Amino acid sequence: MKTQNNSAWYWIPVLNFASGLPYAIIISVSVIMYKNLGIPNEAIGIYTSLLYLPWVIKPLWSPFIDLYATKRKWFLAMQLVISLAFLAVGATLPMQHFFVISLAIFWVAAFASASNDVASDGFYLLALQKDQQSFFLGIRSTFYRLSMLTGNGLIVIIGGYLEQEYGDKQKAWSYTMLFVGALMTLLTIYNYFATPRSETALVKNSVAAPKASFASVFSSFFQKKQIGIVLAFILLFRLGESQLLKMLTPFLIDDLAVGGMGLTTQDVGIIYGTFGVLALTIGGIIGGIVISKDGLGKWMLPMILAMHLPIIGFVLLAHFHPSNLYYIYATVLAEQFGYGFGFAAFMMYLIYVAEGESKTAHYAIATGFMALGMMLPGMASGFIQEYLGYGNFFVWVLLATVPGIILSQFLIYPKTFGKKVDTNP
Missing domain, CATH: 1.20.1250.20 (MFS general substrate transporter like domains)
Structure with missing residues (x-):
């Protein structure tokens, strides 16, 4: 698939923003949220650290993203899952057992986010030629970092403002997470319309022996x-x-x-x-x-x-x-x-x-x-x-x-x- 530079400007920034924002919310903002909701440091440390696991084991299932469907279908589906997950977290925070329920939902979002990263990276490599990849590398990094700023800055500021506005931290963070879910939904819709719809097919018969091929690649690393x-x-x-x-x-x-x-x-x-x-x-x-x-x-x-x-x-x-x-x-x-x-x-x-x-x-x-x-x-x-x-x-x-x-x-x-x-x- 060949993409012209002018069209790439429309989708590369937002696609990478949609990759970084879920990571910031799941790994960093969740710590601030749970701290303000009265969760002890021991529980915050162990359970939010476990949310790293999908990124740890990402190489184990990344071949499936190569073998089944297109990268575009994968990242759109995963961004939709992430959007729904954040909306669900916002809906469950006022509940009595919000910590366990919201953590379970964050787990789903974390696996979807790690898969979104793999698919987005693969789509970038397929959609652009080598010279275009080099040109847009800095743009990808800039908008990924901008998503970090949005998560760790704007979203946290909104949460803090709503805490003061309502005097109820559970309600404040519930609305904050609902806002994040709505934002991710808008990003997903934008990426649906902005990203190229055609995608170069994988080499035929590349799935002939996927396990042996991946096993040799995996073992060669060691x-x-x-x-x-x-x-x-x-x-x-x-x-x-x-x-x-x-x-x-x-x-x-x-x-x-x-x-x-x-x-x-x-x-x-x-x-x-x-x-x-x-x-x-x-x-x-x-x-x-x-x-x-x-x-x-x-x-x-x-x-x-x-x-x-x-x-x-x-x-x-x-x-x-x-x-x-x-x-x-x-x-x-x-x-x-x-x-x-x-x-x-x-x-x-x-x-x-x-x-x-x-x-x-x-x-x-x-x-x-x-x-x-x-x-x-x-x-x-x-x-x-x-x-x-x-x-x-x-x-x-x-x-x-x-x-x-x-x-x-x-x-x-x-x-x-x-x-x-x-x-x-």
Whole structure:
């Protein structure tokens, strides 16, 4: 299927926005919502971390998306499921057993969202030629990050505003989730009309031996050089970050009496969802620029340190509890900029790991292990925080970054990997 650039401008931004928004709601906004609805940190940590599982095991069912129906049918169907799921969450929040019911619905939405990601990525590769894919790569990333800003910023601000307006947090978040469901419905309808309707058929007879073919592709990933160190690095690199992400919002919202910062939901939405995402985006852009200029080898360690060292700021916040919001702004901006800057190195290394035949499948497997490295520590984060208290918890999070830093020094890869090739004579 060939798509002209002018028509691609109509569907690529919205399709990627519709891919990122469900992830932000399921993984991040759910934490804020459940915290405000009185769910304990231990339960928030373990159950919302389990929502990562569909992204962990995504490589196991992604071949079915290739084998049955078109990518367009898949992502439209999955976006419809996500829309209905968010509407259902909004309808169930006023109920007595809302936590269990809404979690079950979020599970459905998470599997649909992971499948939507696979189908959307595949459609992008089918719909555009190579030069178009390169051109629109930055557009995809920008609108995916914009969806993060919408989820972590606008949606959280709406939830906080409705909390103050109604004085009833369950009603406020019920209306908020209904709004999210309506928004996803509009995105789905737009994508139905805007995305190209024709799609290049899969190669005939490609399903002759799908299990053997996929098994060989899957097993070949584990035959790569240094695979033991590679997997250990992928799993442990985000050991600290995975716990930080789950307990950071509870820390900002919790009262001073229990060691938190006592911020309102709207404060968190503004600080983390707007300024934080802006810093994240700038950090990611600069990270990509420096790697393309000098290669991954020069920047791997500095970028990893830039990602992890800002955790010291949260250690200081938890111990001194400054009343001035500017200290919180500065800490969050430093952490988000460092995360965007440093994470570019990690993702570039995953691209290197996926190099060779079956690049797409191997990248999916690598990101699946990355999600596993986020899910398992996140599940334990609430229990660890309750045991240690916020001050010592952030010290532990900082120490948890050390294994990944050490392992990064044993990785073997071309030092110029990612460097832009100079075509000038």
